[in-house]
Amino acid sequence: MSVVASAPGKVLMAGGYLILEKPNAGLVLSTNARFYAIVKPINEELKSESWAWQWTDVKLTSPQLSRESMYKLSLKQLTLQCVSASDSRNPFVEHAIQYAIAAAHLATDIDKEALHKLFLQGLDITILGSNDFYSYRNQIESRGLPLTPESLGTLAPFASITFNAAESNGANSKPEVAKTGLGSSAAMTTAVVAALLHYLGVVDLSEPCREGKFGCCDLDVIHMIAQTSHCLAQGEVGSGFDVSCAVYGSQRYVRFSPEVLSSAQVAVTGLPLYEVIGKILKGNWDHERSEISLPPLMNLFLGEPGSGGSSTPSMVGAVKKWQMSDPEKARENWQKLSEANLELETKLNILSKLAKDHWDVYLGVIKSCSVLTSEQWVLHATEPINEAIIKELLGAREAMLGIRILMRQMGEAAGVPIEPESQTQLLDSTMNAEGVLFAGVPGAGGFDAIFAITLGDSGSKLTQAWSSQNVLALLVREDPHGVCLESGDPRTTGITSGVSSVHLE
Ligand SMILES: Nc1ncnc2c1ncn2[C@@H]1O[C@H](COP(=O)(O)OP(=O)(O)O)[C@@H](O)[C@H]1O
Numbered sequence: 154m155s156v157v158a159s160a161p162g163k164v165l166m167a168g169g170y171l172i173l174e175k176p177n178a179g180l181v182l183s184t185n186a187r188f189y190a191i192v193k194p195i196n197e198e199l200k201s202e203s204w205a206w207q208w209t210d211v212k213l214t215s216p217q218l219s220r221e222s223m224y225k226l227s228l229k230q231l232t233l234q235c236v237s238a239s240d241s242r243n244p245f246v247e248h249a250i251q252y253a254i255a256a257a258h259l260a261t262d263i264d265k266e267a268l269h270k271l272f273l274q275g276l277d278i279t280i281l282g283s284n285d286f287y288s289y290r291n292q293i294e295s296r297g298l299p300l301t302p303e304s305l306g307t308l309a310p311f312a313s314i315t316f317n318a319a320e321s322n323g324a325n326s327k328p329e330v331a332k333t334g335l336g337s338s339a340a341m342t343t344a345v346v347a348a349l350l351h352y353l354g355v356v357d358l359s360e361p362c363r364e365g366k367f368g369c370c371d372l373d374v375i376h377m378i379a380q381t382s383h384c385l386a387q388g389e390v391g392s393g394f395d396v397s398c399a400v401y402g403s404q405r406y407v408r409f410s411p412e413v414l415s416s417a418q419v420a421v422t423g424l425p426l427y428e429v430i431g432k433i434l435k436g437n438w439d440h441e442r443s444e445i446s447l448p449p450l451m452n453l454f455l456g457e458p459g460s461g462g463s464s465t466p467s468m469v470g471a472v473k474k475w476q477m478s479d480p481e482k483a484r485e486n487w488q489k490l491s492e493a494n495l496e497l498e499t500k501l502n503i504l505s506k507l508a509k510d511h512w513d514v515y516l517g518v519i520k521s522c523s524v525l526t527s528e529q530w531v532l533h534a535t536e537p538i539n540e541a542i543i544k545e546l547l548g549a550r551e552a553m554l555g556i557r558i559l560m561r562q563m564g565e566a567a568g569v570p571i572e573p574e575s576q577t578q579l580l581d582s583t584m585n586a587e588g589v590l591f592a593g594v595p596g597a598g599g600f601d602a603i604f605a606i607t608l609g610d611s612g613s614k615l616t617q618a619w620s621s622q623n624v625l626a627l628l629v630r631e632d633p634h635g636v637c638l639e640s641g642d643p644r645t646t647g648i649t650s651g652v653s654s655v656h657l658e
């Protein structure tokens with residue numbers, strides 16, 4: 154029996170940095186870039202002597218990184234020991250395995266003999282990230298192909314990942330792999346937790362919104378365990394929007410109080426893991442989440458400028474340092490940013506409502522504006538409803554322009570490239586293109602892929618314009634679905650970009 158689960162990557166449209174502090178909200182879109190985890194036994198048959206074993210095997214394969222690691226799982230302590238070379242270790246998946254197994258141990262109504270048998274058979278885990286998570290610019294260039302989404306489409310699914318050259322450059326240091334910034338580690342951790350919990354019978358991914366074994370819905374159990382694993386593996390507590398998005402899909406997110414993870418952090422010094430996970434599952438998870446999606450007929454596009462991505466932790470460190478050194482200026486900047494973020498959210502909500510209440514007019518306005526630059530949109534404000542829609546479109550643009558100015562100021566003051574000059578030029582030309590509502594640097598900013606929200610069918614023109622500016626448009630689009638069960642191995646079922654079999658929400 155094998156179980157395959159997948160979880161989506163994200164784009165934080167607004168709320169970067171502020172989202173680290175309650176009660177600031179972030180607007181995060183999930184995407185059709187998905188991470189897959191396949192869990193199956195290493196041995197189908199059990200030898201009679203195996204019932205006396207103290208240890209069993211766990212095999213972790215990451216084909217895209219050409220990595221295979223072997224671990225020994227202690228059946229008493231439920232802890233993992235890596236028996237492969239240390240450079241092939243994966244802390245995210247290691248934490249996910251240990252916590253998922255501890256949760257299975259804790260779920261009292263699970264048949265413990267059947268569970269023990271599953272452990273004795275060994276765990277064979279394979280992880281696969283959609284190509285969209287990684288930069289394939291080098292491969293495309295070396296094959297002499299044009300920098301277009303069509304060229305990306307010619308790559309084999311789950312292609313090998315490029316490592317960034319080891320270089321340390323302070324706040325501009327590059328991450329280990331050439332990534333696009335879609336939250337691969339959060340999606341990977343979530344997919345592994347979900348697949349393992351389903352394989353071990355702790356959750357039922359075919360009905361994850363039903364109340365499950367721990368008195369809450371199974372999605373919440375996956376979230377708590379994935380969030381804990383991700384934070385511990387990362388060694389720091391981020392806002393958690395990426396894990397929440399990987400579990401539940403597109404949302405407006407306000408962070409959890411970090412104290413909820415204190416038992417897991419203390420546990421580094423000794424508590425048994427199932428006790429830790431018991432506390433985690435009973436903890437006061439006080440994050441807030443509400444559904445959001447782009448207004449109708451709007452699309453998300455991502456363009457990779459080709460700089461190999463940025464390292465978020467060092468950027469966050471610099472911003473925090475600035476907040477301490479110049480609290481008054483920092484507070485003023487954050488106050489204005491939070492207002493601008495709220496303004497953007499309000500405009501998008503109003504546009505969704507206008508679409509619902511006046512669909513035909515909305516459709517007409519979006520079609521007309523999709524072939525015009527924003528200065529020309531007013532030409533179509535001929536009737537009151539048209540005018541109202543165009544006013545909100547322009548308002549959303551204004552809000553994003555405000556966000557960009559304030560994010561740039563934050564970066565300059567903190568001495569980190571949140572919206573570096575090269576990105577500013579690209580964003581300005583993108584925002585001036587026909588049918589582009591707005592564009593920005595997602596999340597922490599830096600040199601990761603930029604995002605644009607386009608109207609109607611204007612995206613194809615934008616991707617051509619990007620291509621002529623040496624920017625590679627990715628194949629990623631918004632897809633509001635969170636974690637889900639898949640029907641099989643995505644390499645054989647032909648799933649390559651998030652077209653999944655069972656959607657949850
Ligand atoms: N396919 C993979 N196999 C193993 N580890 C991976 C894979 N993809 C990503 N990772 C891990 O996740 C890290 C990147 O995670 P993260 O910082 O969340 O990136 P991003 O959010 O920008 O996608 C990598 O450095 C690597 O350790």
Ligand SMILES: C[C@@](O)(CCOP(=O)(O)OP(=O)(O)O)CC(=O)O
Pocket residue numbers: 164165168169170171172173334335336337390391392393394464465469595596597598
């Ligand atoms: C700064 C942040 O608020 C947003 C970072 O968003 P990104 O989307 O840039 O994240 P990574 O994929 O991890 O690089 C940090 C946080 O919220 O944890």
